[in-house]
Amino acid sequence: xxNIFNYTQEDLERWLLDNxxxxxxxxxxxDWLYVKRVNTFANMSNLSKDLISKLENSFxxxxxxxxxxxxxxxxxxxxxxxxxxxxxxxxxxxHDYGISLxxxxxxxxxxxxxxxxxxxxxxxxxxxxxxxxxxxxxxEKDIKKRISHIVIMGIGEPFDNYDNICNFIxxxxxxxGLNIGSRHITxxxxxxxxxxxxFSDFKYQVNLAISLHAPNDVLRNGLMPISKVYDLKSLIxxxxxxxxxxxxxxxxxxxxxxxxxDTKECALELAKLIRGMNAYxxxxxxxxxxxxxxKRSNDLKINKFYDILKKEGINVTIRKEFGKKISAACGQLRxxxx
Numbered sequence: 001x002x003n004i005f006n007y008t009q010e011d012l013e014r015w016l017l018d019n020x021x022x023x024x025x026x027x028x029x030x031d032w033l034y035v036k037r038v039n040t041f042a043n044m045s046n047l048s049k050d051l052i053s054k055l056e057n058s059f060x061x062x063x064x065x066x067x068x069x070x071x072x073x074x075x076x077x078x079x080x081x082x083x084x085x086x087x088x089x090x091x092x093x094x095h096d097y098g099i100s101l102x103x104x105x106x107x108x109x110x111x112x113x114x115x116x117x118x119x120x121x122x123x124x125x126x127x128x129x130x131x132x133x134x135x136x137x138x139x140e141k142d143i144k145k146r147i148s149h150i151v152i153m154g155i156g157e158p159f160d161n162y163d164n165i166c167n168f169i170x171x172x173x174x175x176x177g178l179n180i181g182s183r184h185i186t187x188x189x190x191x192x193x194x195x196x197x198x199f200s201d202f203k204y205q206v207n208l209a210i211s212l213h214a215p216n217d218v219l220r221n222g223l224m225p226i227s228k229v230y231d232l233k234s235l236i237x238x239x240x241x242x243x244x245x246x247x248x249x250x251x252x253x254x255x256x257x258x259x260x261x262d263t264k265e266c267a268l269e270l271a272k273l274i275r276g277m278n279a280y281x282x283x284x285x286x287x288x289x290x291x292x293x294x295k296r297s298n299d300l301k302i303n304k305f306y307d308i309l310k311k312e313g314i315n316v317t318i319r320k321e322f323g324k325k326i327s328a329a330c331g332q333l334r335x336x337x338x
Contacts, residue, residue, distance in 0.1 A: 005130035098148030106156025159195035215269035256297035271312035280315035
């Protein structure tokens, strides 16, 4: 028996036809699940008793549990417990353009980025589409407002859970479900080259963000083990192919680490690396954690780095900081849950 939140509308329509039911019931099911938010099949009042019985025998409507939340100005961080007693995090951020939710895609992460708290939490398993969707539903219930933007940038590497992430996007983008626009959905990857190429054929115009964090292989190899598998040349070539196929702009994320990757030389190297691409750089002030030794670049260094990129003709922004007073770093709330 599978959680019904794992299934796209097309999956449910196929199941309905295979079970001698009408295809249009799939749309009704999505309405009950994602608009009316019922938590039992018995409450789906426009379905026949026979269909309700079939649904109860074939699917579950399970949930995740809210264990803890921490709040700061413009941000709430959530710790959830899954049915198998594992823990994941989500972070909701309130912007002037809407409300965004950063969701986790795995329990733990095997990418091992040295500056990331999630890298200390080894991968246990992938999250199912339902476990990612339920993060949205639980947060919306808590804040009593609609989430307008989704960022798949929490615990885990999304492209290490590729098929489930694609199904998750299909479900939340569905106009009869959560109806979150493709261009309001961002997937962030540390650089799994084959999946970036595969993602270029994904027929949804979602945003792609690349966790870059260094302008050369020597520095990146020390920060991100994935770089030893897929070097910068192969990564940049894959991103260029992605841009050519999709005609979509790509974001390069660059965490500012004091004394590590925040020098003038790094800024000039970065500009040279991505010049001419349909892309922009998002400079991210580092969220420090007691579990790691890296420090945040100060505002002066961040602004100088920004100015150099601007002068070199690179589109660049500095991400607004959230959650300085809470366990804001990715994986921090989960690792501190004890």
